[in-house]
Amino acid sequence: MCRMTGNRAWRLDAHPRGEDFASALTLIDLPEPVPAPGQVTITADYLSLDAGTRMWMTPRTDSYQPPIPLGSIVPGQVLGRVIASQADGFAPGDLVRAFGQWADISCVDAATSGLVKLDESVADPLLHLGPLGMNGWTALVGIEEVGRTQPGDTVLVSAAAGATGMLAAQIARILGARAIGIAGGARKCVFLTEDLGLDAAIDHRTPDVAAAVAAAAPGGVNVYFENVGGALLDAVLPNMAHYGRIALCGLVANYAEVQPGPARFDQVLARRLQITGFFSPDFAHRGPELTARLRTWVDKGQLTMPFAVTDGLDNLLTAYAGLFEGTNIGKTVVRVR
Template sequence: MKAWQLDDYPAGNDFAAAIHLVDAPTPSAAEGEVVIANELLSLDAGTRMWMTPRTDSYQPPIPLGSVVPGLVLGRVLESRAEGFAAGDLVRAFGQWAEISVVRPELSGLVVLDDGVADPRQHLGVLGMNGWTALVGIAEVGRTRPGETVLVSAAAGATGILAAQIARILGARVIGIAGGPRKCAFLTDELGLDAAVDHRGADVEGAIAAAAPNGVDVYFDNVGGPLLDAVLPNMAHYGRIALCGLVAGYAEAQPGPRRFDQILARRLQITGFFSPDFMDRGPELTDRLRGWLDDGRLTMPFDETAGLANVLGAYAKLFTGGNVGKVIVRL
């Protein structure tokens, strides 16, 4: 079978020099394992941190010479684990390959509802991006009706859902994205109250103009200099739900430079990750499914065909080339 192997830790976004498509043995299931024929690969920016030698993250570095791990959706080919049968539609942390081999207790393997009209939503609204957006907005950010919510990377897979959920909960919502096309998408198609272009000359001033009474909840996927532009614009007693640091995945960044504003404005900053609430998946999915079925949540997909094209699709996450969820169909 074909698989993407990590042979070196990438420098910046030069993934082709470090990750190579190789021929690997076709696996079979050992006791307690499940073999999945991958149909869709979910490409997520957080995996970039795993492709460094850093040992201070929430996930150990990927060992060099191993197949790159990632979230997959597919059909069970072979099962030697209780509760999973050939033909089941499943989602798990598998491998960037034609076939994944997983242990249910380590991979979050779950049998999915075959009745969802667009199965891709199991990697979108009904998956970990949806769970993260819901928990971050409703629980970590404690968003209340009438408050102002600011979302960074608001045209990305998690941000796009966080912004919509904040609207559902009655907030005034501002999205941050890169470029006029994405900003227009946020206001014209998602119906956000305002959008800020992070490529603009005065991002701090643009946020101030969009949120004259301050930001009550900031859902942050980015960190870095953007966080410094937000901190002086936070309302007193504001909450920051920090779920991503795309500005610092390849290399840790100093800061925030405006750390003083955390004290001056009595802010709360809470970091959180989807592994924290994977056990709540069914509960979170049920709530999100209701909004999806009602047409209140949408997720556009940036879909690429072919395992051979994974690296090009993956690079979009770091160059701003995508709107919505980046996936690869095998």
Template structure:
């Protein structure tokens, strides 16, 4: 093969906000697959907020990316070579590894995709890890109920947009929190949210309270920071809080949280989670979400950047809310 493998590496660990200087691009020969592996050509790369945590050396639920290693990420890809015969050249699969053009991955770790059943990019977003996260967070933890008020932050993103649609199907009143009037209009007019509040508004806490006149019964947390501060006083007794992400604090800007005496006083249920905590959620959501996509009742939006070399810029923009929908890089 004459093509080279463009790879985006972690050049240094950020102290505070990540910048373009923390990434480095290199061109190398494509990897040679070992027995039991398939050589993949990546077509679309998923960019997700959790990757910012992988850039740090602090202890977490997953191992950090080492300096000089390729940035972590999942791709949909096409098979170039598989000597085991499990996949044919050209097959679409989920499971490409890293911010790079090619990877060699064990065939048992790959999921074959049918590009005629759903767009391949859907398996990075609405049918993939973000959609599964929304499903697990709603059905296992937040548990929105008929007649209740469900609130989700980062509501126009890959996880929040699906979570709100699931909550409405479960009978709850869905209120989104998003950045800007265009995102709020999209949530109300296209996704069917009952209301949306712009967290950039100077009177955001008052607007959120007006949108939730009966308080908040379940909250899907993706942001933290000032948004969390506004949500907390509105939580009703016995409210459920599913803590999925803290994107407002991933760049090192840690903010004080609410006084946890309210957990006792209001008898709140508060649980942090990652999607792998609920392994049964993935196959259930893939089947459920695919059915809703086919009948047109599940909607999604993608924010696609062209060119792997532009992945760092797209990633940093996502961390500051510049994306609109699921952030994906088309690897040309």
């Protein structure tokens, strides 16, 4: 256990209703933590805000992570500098990334928090929370290994203007596929085709999304990188090509409740589809190898991502709600200092 000595942190006091995070979380003052043996303290430059954390804020115990206990600090990825270390290989001042807390200062176990010292030659340290971190790994593994994307495939990506989806769609193109992105609103769709160079974009607010997918992918979708679920998955299933693969990355349409199966499940049989869920902690140990490959594309300018930066730990909840309201383009982060 860390001994505490000034720090602010977001505590989960109740299970949020919808996107009303302000009624469920409180920014509290804590003493500054002091690391115990095997631990380091990190002063956060940036916090990564991730849609999946919403599910851990519910009481459900059937998720891929146990629920966050009420009364505890919300966990999350932190990018910052080591303040004090009682762990081998880490010293004050090191630039690190770890699974810490929504706080000014995180205290983490070196062995279990994914703590890594980061390459300071990377031009923008924020890249370590985007293409060169968990979102990049998830996109690469999902497109290449789970989706088994081949050159010439038609790849469809939902939440394609968000962090994980944007990287997945660009990687599909790098691997020689035709990439179509789904996003909410004209501004995001223009971004996908004009700025990212995707082959087509579909606005999920359009009245007949299934018809829009059929028009954009007349030969069917070979790989669907799914981030959303719900009605969107039902619109895509009848538009899958035979022997298509669905890389099930996320179900952001509704993380607060149990999601029923898709209404068009019959298409899995009719089109001989494979649906495979995957989760980044399962391949986090491959981080160095995956990061090295992603970096070659980042350095060549083939893999890009804007950051939706909110200033101040006290403004975190507004930024977090934006992930579900769709206000962000690219990776959502909070600049803490």
